[in-house]
Amino acid sequence: MMPLTDLPPTPLVTPFGGTAVTNPNTNLSANLASTPIPQPTLPTYAGVPTPDPPHTAVNGEAQPFITHYVNSGETLGYIAQLYGSSIAELQEANQMGDSDLLAIGQELLVPSQSALVGPDFKIIPDSELVYGPAAADFDVHEFASRYQGYLLAYQEEVEGQLLDGPEVVSLVAHRYSVNPRLLLALLEYRAGWVTRPAVADASFALGYFKPNRAELYWQLAWAADNLNWGYYGRAEGGITSTLLGDGSRVAFAPTINDGTAGVQAMLGAGDNMTYDAWLQDVGANGLFATYSRMFGNPFAYTVDPLIPQGLQQPSLRLPWDSAETWYFTGGPHGGWDSGSAWAALDFVPAGDQLGCVLSDDWVTAVADGIVTRSDFGAVVVDMDGDGYAGTGWAILYMHIETRDRIAVGTLVQTGDRIGHPSCEGGFSNGTHVHVARLYNGRWISADGTIPFDLGGWVSQGLGREYDGQLVRGGVIKEACECREEINAIPGN
The missing domain is CATH 2.70.70.10 (Glucose Permease (Domain IIA))
Structure with missing residues (x-):
């Protein structure tokens, strides 16, 4: 399975149940306002998120570049991902053209951490990013059926099979192991698909504007991959910042959890995303507010820790016959x-x-x-x-x-x-x-x-x-x- 290496474009900004910022690419008119959600009993949460041990603090006086020596098999895309950078940033820093090749041992300047620091507001617990214990009883189709929105009527062919909207959401959630509640909240926040009975333009629902990627499957796949990139990159890959569409590099606040870093990275992806717009998305009145109205406070679903201390793999054998x-x-x-x-x-x-x-x-x-x-x-x-x-x-x-x-x-x-x-x-x-x-x-x-x-x-x-x-x-x-x-x- 080959990785997707596309740079993500700007997401739309249409907060649920609040003052919407109209997305000019979807032309959602006033008469397509979100249908009021019939609220089921939502989980209550009166506490505050568990404090996270601080990650590496941001040094605003850090040098603007660090040096990377190219190893065998490395590409600009790989090096960019390793440092939380972008191919364009590396090309600009090293005065490289699109056709320039890398040589083993070559020195590359890599932009170091930005002095811009993101907010320390926690959006979701780690357990709400993954398709884990907290989502055991969640049914995408049943949830979508409550509102009779556009998602329920939508159909798309994926790899030769005709799926309805909830089935597309479920497929992406299973494939990427990303919580379907989070995908639904993103789809509602950006495009109103869960509650609106119709949309003016169903193409590029989440704002991923690459050609041949207009359908819901590719939009959600792009979002899920960016969620995972921020989450696992912060947790395991040493990534300490994310790049916004306008070229701004924003360091993750040291005290946010990795699940929040994943959401921040996804919401910041896009060619035109600005720092000010991103701050709205990742704040208390952004995606968090939509999520809370749909499902209750996300921290009410916390499962902690996801990985118990001292966890060991059970015995596994090779996946073929012992004679082969x-x-x-x-x-x-x-x-x-x-x-x-x-x-x-x-x-x-x-x-x-x-x-x-x-x-x-x-x-x-x-x-x-x-x-x-x-x-x-x-x-x-x-x-x-x-x-x-x-x-x-x-x-x-x-x-x-x-x-x-x-x-x-x-x-x-x-x-x-x-x-x-x-x-x-x-x-x-x-x-x-x-x-x-x-x-x-x-x-x-x-x-x-x-x-x-x-x-x-x-x-x-x-x-x-x-x-x-x-x-x-x-x-x-x-x-x-x-x-x-x-x-x-x-x-x-």
Whole structure:
């Protein structure tokens, strides 16, 4: 699954239930005002968010640039993501053209942290960003049905299947493991889709203006990836700031939580987003107000901690028959898209064929559990057996062919057949299986503090997406888009 590398454009600014800033690109007229929401009983919250230990404080006197030395395989896009910068910023700082190539050892100036600091207002807890325990009983279709808004009537074809609006929201939420409540709040805040019976222009609902990305699926996918980028980048990637569309770099306030950083990053994305407009979005009267009116105070849903101290991975085996040898083709990379934690590893079966070819080989279960999802190339197995993948450990098997794919509700034991590797689901240019772990809905990095361990083969990252090693004892196998001894993994 290849990452999306597009720079996100300006989101719209249409606060729910307040003084709206009309978006000229959607031409929402006064007679399309949001329908008053019939309020169910919402969770109450009388406390204040748990204080976060301060992250690295911002030094407004810091030097404007730091130096990065280019390593093998690095691109401008990768370096920009590493430092929370942008390709345009790197090109400007180093007087580079679009066609300039990088050389190993080349010195690059990278813009350092800005003196602009974002607000310390907390928008959501971490547990409201992920599709985790707090969303266990939430039904997107039931919620949308209360208001009979445009979302309910909307239809779109996604990867050959016709989906209604709530189904599109659910698909994106599952794929990115982002809380569907948050996606609905964003869709209402930006475009009024949840409560308005009609909209003047359904294109580019969230303000992502790239050609061929006008439909709801791509709008929500862009938003979810940016939410994940801010959340996991702050939590694990060392990102301390976000870039606004007008070129302003804003440092995250040291005391906000990572979930809030994710929302701040997403709301700041866009070609024309200004610092003043962004401050409105991330303040108490911005998205937070819309969320609170729709669902109650987001901190009433807090599950803390998402990752218990001392958590260890349960025993997992390799995802193929013990008599077979498969090949390790992708080191740690995004669980879904490049914004999420680098939770996934890729493998291909033996053979000489390349590209997207039919395979009769079987992907097998790495652990016991129950199948909670089997569609769009994905199989998700809930390991704690409660039937909800957002609690405890879960395993994603991606690019599983429709033919012979295991059904939802099936109880599986370690080694049972899941399905055939393929190119189905998302984007893939070659038949393979993409395997990732989640805990409480949070992607678990393959090379993080709880490394991916498959039958004693332990994942180690090499600092670049898709690059990495599997190590067992003194044996080291390195990810390679090949079928060679260097990446051959015998079954266990």
